Amino acid sequence: MGQQKIRNMEEFAAVSGISRPTLSKYFNDADSVRRSTRERIEAALSQYDYRPNVYAVNQNRRKTRNIGVVVPNLADPFFSEIGREVELACLAAGYSPILLSSHGKPAQERANLDSLRALKPAGVLLAPFGKASDRGAIERFCKDVPVVTFDANVEGVCEAFVGTDNFQSVELIVEYLCRSGEPPCFFEMKTPSNPNANKRRQAYLEAMERHGFAPKIHQVPGEGWNFEEIGATEGGRLISAGAFETDTVLCSNDRLAIGMLSAAYELGVRVGHGKDCVMRIAGQDDHPFSRYTCPPLTTIAQDYGAIANRAASTLFRIIESETRLAEREETVFDGKLVMRASA
Structure with a gap:
């Protein structure tokens, strides 16, 4: 017979005999529970077919580990590449990136921010359209969620900006x-x-x-x-x-x-x-x-890696300090000339 399918953490708590708060604590940080408890949980995980929904777990926390990443158009290889770098930076820091494309439409950018608000992200990395963006919508979003913009600068809005000079x-x-x-x-x-x-x-x-x-x-x-x-x-x-x-x-x-x-x-x-x-x-x-x-x-x-990592590290610093920046930060990296055969 196959493993018993467990649908949620309540069911897993019932079959494992371990309280739901203890399980939540374990899934948030395994080293935060006693070794004997950790061994019991891991034995139960090997016995039953259960893996927690990371997004659902995050939503039940006061502060989630979700990071929204919004780019203008993922069909553009430039934004695919820089979006990939940002995703990797988030994963390396222990955050769960949620990558959304605005598909070249400013209205979709606004809709993406509305969707992220419902997910209660710890912060958002936004590559905006710029003048075509709904500045008011971004300003309202930034009041509730830490936001760092990259690539295109909406001046005076959000915690920080990172891009190319x-x-x-x-x-x-x-x-x-x-x-x-x-x-x-x-x-x-x-x-x-x-x-x-x-x-x-x-x-x-x-x-x-x-x-x-x-x-x-x-x-x-x-x-x-x-x-x-x-x-x-x-x-x-x-x-x-x-x-x-x-x-x-x-x-x-x-x-x-x-x-x-x-x-x-x-x-x-x-x-x-x-x-x-x-x-x-x-x-x-x-x-x-x-x-x-x-x-x-x-x-x-453009130095994709430097832009992505500085934008991400700036956002992580804001999230982990639990305070907003006293002054808006702007960081621009130098471009590098690449001489090839066309010119």
């Missing part, structure tokens, strides 16, 4: 492109999905001025998260029309650049450093696919 990063790649060839034009969407795009445009303007070149910005129609399609369609249109004033294009993000590389290939335009190459294309973010494009994409790498 866009001004340092853009200066780094503009300086390289100017030094190694013609100064870059800047390619972006008119309606960016992420506030980092606005900072990158401003950083480009300032960097070009410092290097003594006139900025050339090309904004194209498009919104949402179909970056590759926009880069291919609109970038291809500009290449065909000879609209770029120099042979070098710096894209607002790697996904736009990947689309433009595809358009250049379709048009028979050689991209890179070789004698038969007539165009250089660069991006920003070091998207997980950027090293595998043809040619591989020159870009700026």
Whole structure:
């Protein structure tokens, strides 16, 4: 005969002869009960088919071990990668991450926060949409739950922010492109999905001025998260029309650049450093696919691990101290230039 199926902790307490409070204490921290009691519980666990629902156990505590993680779009490999890093940081610290995607929709971001509120999380790590976010909803949520934002900064809201220094990063790649060839034009969407795009445009303007070149910005129609399609369609249109004033294009993000590389290939335009190459294309973010494009994409790498671990450790510090920060913290990491064959 198979093991008796136990549905909940009450039933397990009845068959094991161990009180429910003692079982809860054990499942929260096995070393917190006496050795003899721990051995009895572990013997009962081996005898009966029971494992506690970690989320249900958490909900019965005054302070749970659940950490909400909300990102704009898990279909975007950038957020998949940084979300993975955040999940690993939570697990390593003994927290249970609950990863939610807003699927590119600000209304879903608000719905995700409402869902998390019902789960009573110990804290939340949020990569917001920025200006498209419901600022009031985030502010109300932050009054009840410790929140650290990452990637995109909603200034003045939540306990802390962790991200990349866009001004340092853009200066780094503009300086390289100017030094190694013609100064870059800047390619972006008119309606960016992420506030980092606005900072990158401003950083480009300032960097070009410092290097003594006139900025050339090309904004194209498009919104949402179909970056590759926009880069291919609109970038291809500009290449065909000879609209770029120099042979070098710096894209607002790697996904736009990947689309433009595809358009250049379709048009028979050689991209890179070789004698038969007539165009250089660069991006920003070091998207997980950027090293595998043809040619591989020159870009700026964000330190996913550093951002994820600093955001998580800051949130854990707030949770474990049981006090809010006296002042809002902002931490930005430098980007790293990654030189590949495209520029």
